[in-house]
Amino acid sequence: MISPMTDPVPPRAEIVVDLAAIRHNVGILKDLVSVDGPVQVMAVVKADGYGHGMVEAAGAARDGGADWLGVATIEEALALRAAGDRGPLLCWLSAPGDDFASAVAAGVEVTAYTFAELDEIAAVGGARVQLKVDTGLSRGGAARADWQPFFAAAATHEAAGRVHVTGIWSHFAASDEPAHPANDAQEAAFRDALRLAEEAGLDPEVTHLANSAAAILRPSSHFDLVRCGIASYGLDPAPGVTPGLGLRPAMTVRARLVMSKPVAAGDGVSYGHTWHADEDTTVGLVPAGYGDGIPRAAGNTASVWVDDSLRPVRGRVCMDQLVVDLHGELPPTGTEVILFGPGDRGEPTAQDWADAVGTISYEIVTRVGGRLVRRHVDTDDTDTDDIDTDDDSEGTTR
Numbered sequence: 356m357i358s359p360m361t362d363p364v365p366p367r368a369e370i371v372v373d374l375a376a377i378r379h380n381v382g383i384l385k386d387l388v389s390v391d392g393p394v395q396v397m398a399v400v401k402a403d404g405y406g407h408g409m410v411e412a413a414g415a416a417r418d419g420g421a422d423w424l425g426v427a428t429i430e431e432a433l434a435l436r437a438a439g440d441r442g443p444l445l446c447w448l449s450a451p452g453d454d455f456a457s458a459v460a461a462g463v464e465v466t467a468y469t470f471a472e473l474d475e476i477a478a479v480g481g482a483r484v485q486l487k488v489d490t491g492l493s494r495g496g497a498a499r500a501d502w503q504p505f506f507a508a509a510a511t512h513e514a515a516g517r518v519h520v521t522g523i524w525s526h527f528a529a530s531d532e533p534a535h536p537a538n539d540a541q542e543a544a545f546r547d548a549l550r551l552a553e554e555a556g557l558d559p560e561v562t563h564l565a566n567s568a569a570a571i572l573r574p575s576s577h578f579d580l581v582r583c584g585i586a587s588y589g590l591d592p593a594p595g596v597t598p599g600l601g602l603r604p605a606m607t608v609r610a611r612l613v614m615s616k617p618v619a620a621g622d623g624v625s626y627g628h629t630w631h632a633d634e635d636t637t638v639g640l641v642p643a644g645y646g647d648g649i650p651r652a653a654g655n656t657a658s659v660w661v662d663d664s665l666r667p668v669r670g671r672v673c674m675d676q677l678v679v680d681l682h683g684e685l686p687p688t689g690t691e692v693i694l695f696g697p698g699d700r701g702e703p704t705a706q707d708w709a710d711a712v713g714t715i716s717y718e719i720v721t722r723v724g725g726r727l728v729r730r731h732v733d734t735d736d737t738d739t740d741d742i743d744t745d746d747d748s749e750g751t752t753r
């Protein structure tokens with residue numbers, strides 16, 4: 356449990372990330388997918404570790420048993436290498452002009468979606484490349500009609516010693532809806548792709564299809580490894596469907612109350628007066644707003660936690676601040692406000708915020724940041740001197 360009162364300097368508002376939770380979650384996922392034989396786990400740490408801090412999240416995931424790390428861009432992969440990560444690492448989203456040579460030199464596995472990308476990667480020499488096939492998401496990856504010639508082109512490059520084809524993979528469109536017909540169709544298509552790859556003479560080290568939801572809900576899709584993003588951070592990839600696995604949300608967003616004061620029945624609150632007090636009450640000012648990644652759509656919908664109670668956001672969320680209903684109480688300036696956290700104390704979760712604003716928990720945790728200070732703690736560490744504050748690196752990593 357995070358102990359707010361041990362902070363040396365109470366921050367205005369901060370993101371506290373518990374690395375023990377990430378370790379724990381990756382361990383749970385690893386055990387879960389390995390029940391019928393070994394399956395590797397790739398922890399996905401793109402987008403600054405879904406807002407949790409890429410390097411720190413990656414370290415915790417490795418400690419928790421992640422065999423691989425996965426990121427979108429080459430820049431993200433190189434940042435992990437610069438931070439000292441040396442393990443298996445895959446990136447999968449390149450744009451024209453990307454620096455494949457640096458990725459290859461750093462031992463990063465790259466992904467090819469197109470013939471042009473494959474040729475560009477082959478021209479570097481010595482790349483470990485994975486091939487992505489589009490099995491039905493209709494996003495990145497080789498189109499079905501191209502699979503055969505794409506695999507043939509890769510096999511030609513491999514035979515000439517220009518690349519090593521280490522993986523073939525694809526990505527689900529609706530794994531958070533286990534009954535969605537796209538899941539069976541995509542898995543069948545992926546098996547077709549693997550047959551064609553074999554016919555082309557490819558023998559990849561790993562084949563993979565599953566993200567968090569499929570890792571948890573669809574064992575038939577595990578293949579050699581699963582790519583787990585959101586579940587590594589303790590959030591539910593398929594709300595309402597995921598069984599209780601004991602995942603622990605790693606992120607808490609909290610602030611210090613700036614002021615509290617009475618408002619009279621009929622008073623309008625915040626820009627546009629979209630909320631009026633229907634009786635005399637009190638409100639509190641929370642110093643975080645959409646400039647910090649708090650969704651503006653949370654106005655009049657989300658709640659925060661103050662003094663052991665849920666306090667609804669009243670009126671519009673502003674750029675720097677928001678107002679909550681304190682129900683007649685006047686807690687002192689500096690009182691802790693938890694916007695969202697693991698939910699252990701009754702506070703809202705990132706999922707509650709997602710439900711309130713009509714999005715997914717992924718967006719809530721990934722977008723929060725702005726001026727908020729991010730601090731990593733390790734709740735398995737009883738020695739509080741070990742708390743690692745990374746305030747001064749903020750702004751460059753997000």
Ligand SMILES: *Cc1c(COP(=O)(O)O)cnc(C)c1O
Nearest residue numbers: 399526566567568582583584585
């Ligand atoms: C982001 C991403 C993942 C992780 O998905 P989660 O639902 O967060 O587990 C896996 N694979 C690819 C290709 C991704 O882009």
